[in-house]
Amino acid sequence: MDKLDFLQGIGKISVFVSLLLAFFLLTVKTENKLANRLFAWFFIFSAVDLSGFFITTVTRTQLNWEIFRSTACLFGMPLFYLFVLAVCYSDFRLQWKHLVHLLPFIVVNLVFIPGIYLNLDTDKDTFLSRFNQLPEIYFIQILIEFQYIFYIVSVFLILKKYRDIYLENYANPSAATYKWLFQITCVFLTAHSIVALKNVLRYSGFREIFVWANVLVGSIALFITCWFIMKALNHPELFRGVNSKLKLTKEILPEVDDKSVSTNVQDDLITGQISTLKQYMAEKEPFLDPSLTIQELANQIDIPVRDLSVLINHKMDQHFFDFVNEYRIQKAMNILKDQSKNQLTVLEILYEVGFNSKSSFNTSFKKYTNLTPTAYRNAS
Known part of the structure; x- marks a missing residue:
C-alpha cells in the first residue's frame, strides 16, 4: 500500500x-x-x-x-x-x-x-x-x-x-x-x-x-x-451550564455601591454581614450540599444575591467556590483528626463534606494543607 x-x-x-x-x-x-x-x-x-x-x-x-x-x-x-x-x-x-x-x-x-x-x-x-x-x-x-x-x-x-x-x-x-x-x-x-x-x-x-x-x-x-x-x-452528561444573565462582581460593584452611606457605617455593615455569614456557615453547614449556589445561600441567609456576591468575591477577596470549599476542607480535616472516625475511608469523607469527586477533593485539600488527605490523617 x-x-x-x-x-x-x-x-x-x-x-x-x-x-x-x-x-x-x-x-x-x-x-x-x-x-x-x-x-x-x-x-x-x-x-x-x-x-x-x-x-x-x-x-x-x-x-x-x-x-x-x-x-x-x-x-x-x-x-x-x-x-x-x-x-x-x-x-x-x-x-x-x-x-x-x-x-x-x-x-x-x-x-x-x-x-x-x-x-x-x-x-x-x-x-x-x-x-x-x-x-x-x-x-x-x-x-x-x-x-x-x-x-x-x-x-x-x-x-x-x-x-x-x-x-x-x-x-x-x-x-x-x-x-x-x-x-x-x-x-x-x-x-x-x-x-x-x-x-x-x-x-x-x-x-x-x-x-x-x-x-x-x-x-x-x-x-x-x-x-x-x-x-x-x-460522559454523556458531562456539561453543566451557567446562567448567561449572571454578572461578574466587577460588573455589579458600581450598582451596589451606596455613596450616600458614610465609610464607617459601610464598614460596620460589611463587618456585621461577614460575621453573620460565617456564623451561619459554621452552624448550619450549607456547604454540605454539593450543588450549593450563591443564589441558594443568599436565599437561606436573606441577603440579596448581588450583595452576597460582592461581599464574598470583593470584600472577603475570595471566589464563592473557594469560600465554600474552605469550610468543606476544614470539616474534612476535623473528621480525619477524629480517632473515633478512623473507620471512614477518604472516599466516604469527601462525600460527607460536600465533594463529589476524589480528584477535586485531593486537589483542594492539598491546596489548603500542602498534604494529601491520607498523609494528613497519618500525621495527626
Missing part, C-alpha cells in the same frame, strides 16, 4: 467515525440538545471536509460538489463557537442574529461565482490541474486563517468568563465543563496549526512532504474524533 492509498484509507475511516459521532450526538438523550446538535453538525461538516482525502480526480465529476467541499470548512468554527456558548450557558438559544456567522461562507461563494460557478464548462482536467493556483483559493486560505483566529480567541474569552462566573456563583467542586472545553479548544488550536503548516507546504513545491503532511493531518483528525467518541460514551 503506497502513501496515497494509506491517506485515502485514513480519510474514509475519519469520515465514517465523524458521521458515527454525529449520529450519537443527535440521538443521545440529554437535557442540552442544542449543544449536541451544534456539535453534531460540526462533525458532519468536518466529514465533508475530510472527504477530500479520498475523492480522487476520477470521482470528481461534479465541480459544484468540489467547490462546496472546499468552502464547507467555513461552517466549522462558527458551529464550534455556538456549541461552546450552548454548553457554557444553560439559557443559550439560537437567534436570527446568529445568521451573521454564515457571512464568510456567503462571501467566499460570491467570490467564486464570477471565477468558477459561471464557467463550469471549463475542461475538468484543466480546471483541476490549476485549482490550487486560482486567486479564489488563495483568498479562501487567507479568510480561513483570519476566521479561525477570530473564533479561537472568542472561544477562549467565553471560557474565561464562564470560569469566573462559575467560581463566583457555584460551589460544585467539579470543573469538568471548563476543563473539557478548554482541552477541546487547545486540541483544535494545535491541530489547526499543523493544518496551516501543511497548507504552506502545498505551495512550496515539496510534493512528497505535502503528501506525508496530509497523512499526518488525517491521522490526527482520526485520533481526535475517536477521543471525542470515548469522552461522549463515558
Whole structure:
C-alpha cells in the first residue's frame, strides 16, 4: 500500500467515525440538545471536509460538489463557537442574529461565482490541474486563517468568563465543563496549526512532504474524533451550564455601591454581614450540599444575591467556590483528626463534606494543607 492509498484509507475511516459521532450526538438523550446538535453538525461538516482525502480526480465529476467541499470548512468554527456558548450557558438559544456567522461562507461563494460557478464548462482536467493556483483559493486560505483566529480567541474569552462566573456563583467542586472545553479548544488550536503548516507546504513545491503532511493531518483528525467518541460514551452528561444573565462582581460593584452611606457605617455593615455569614456557615453547614449556589445561600441567609456576591468575591477577596470549599476542607480535616472516625475511608469523607469527586477533593485539600488527605490523617 503506497502513501496515497494509506491517506485515502485514513480519510474514509475519519469520515465514517465523524458521521458515527454525529449520529450519537443527535440521538443521545440529554437535557442540552442544542449543544449536541451544534456539535453534531460540526462533525458532519468536518466529514465533508475530510472527504477530500479520498475523492480522487476520477470521482470528481461534479465541480459544484468540489467547490462546496472546499468552502464547507467555513461552517466549522462558527458551529464550534455556538456549541461552546450552548454548553457554557444553560439559557443559550439560537437567534436570527446568529445568521451573521454564515457571512464568510456567503462571501467566499460570491467570490467564486464570477471565477468558477459561471464557467463550469471549463475542461475538468484543466480546471483541476490549476485549482490550487486560482486567486479564489488563495483568498479562501487567507479568510480561513483570519476566521479561525477570530473564533479561537472568542472561544477562549467565553471560557474565561464562564470560569469566573462559575467560581463566583457555584460551589460544585467539579470543573469538568471548563476543563473539557478548554482541552477541546487547545486540541483544535494545535491541530489547526499543523493544518496551516501543511497548507504552506502545498505551495512550496515539496510534493512528497505535502503528501506525508496530509497523512499526518488525517491521522490526527482520526485520533481526535475517536477521543471525542470515548469522552461522549463515558460522559454523556458531562456539561453543566451557567446562567448567561449572571454578572461578574466587577460588573455589579458600581450598582451596589451606596455613596450616600458614610465609610464607617459601610464598614460596620460589611463587618456585621461577614460575621453573620460565617456564623451561619459554621452552624448550619450549607456547604454540605454539593450543588450549593450563591443564589441558594443568599436565599437561606436573606441577603440579596448581588450583595452576597460582592461581599464574598470583593470584600472577603475570595471566589464563592473557594469560600465554600474552605469550610468543606476544614470539616474534612476535623473528621480525619477524629480517632473515633478512623473507620471512614477518604472516599466516604469527601462525600460527607460536600465533594463529589476524589480528584477535586485531593486537589483542594492539598491546596489548603500542602498534604494529601491520607498523609494528613497519618500525621495527626
